[in-house]
Amino acid sequence: QQPVQSPQAVILREGEDAVINCSSSKALYSVHWYRQKHGEAPVFLMILLKGGEQKGHEKISASFNEKKQQSSLYLTASQLSYSGTYFCGTVPLIQGAQKLVFGQGTRLTINP
Template identity: 90%
Template sequence: QQPVQSPQAVILREGEDAVINCSSSKALYSVHWYRQKHGEAPVFLMILLKGGEQKGHEKISASFNEKKQQSSLYLTASQLSYSGTYFCGTDPMDTGRRALTFGSGTRLQVQP
């Protein structure tokens, strides 16, 4: 089942902060975050694992609430380069599928 992302879109000025949320109805092994710029491939940002471990870029922070099956991506002091569509991908525990299920994305636009 597809995770739910919110908001669907957000517009920021440079330097402002944003939070993108991802919610699943299933218990998860992990949550992945990717950013896709227009016409380009999605690029890996971060993995949050059950148990608290994180793997990703130093300038990006995120949280994973295992009990609520929710993850949030925190974008602070946004830059123009942060613009793009952010996707969360989830790895549910109760399915045999060993591939990520992605949300519908959050479109982020950072303006000067």
């Protein structure tokens, strides 16, 4: 079952902050975050593991709440280059390590 991302879309001005949420109905082992720019392949941003959180970039960070089975991606002082669609991919505890299950995506638009 796919994780649910919210919001589905968000429009910001350059310099504003954004939060993208990813919720799962299953207990999770890890959460992966990807960004896809229009016409390009999704690119890995960071991974969060059960029992910890990891910051992948200076102004892009994420948290993982195991109890709530959700993760949030934080974009601080957004830049034009942050525009794109963000996907979370989850690895359930039970299922095994092979398959990432992706959310429906959140489209982020940054305007000057």
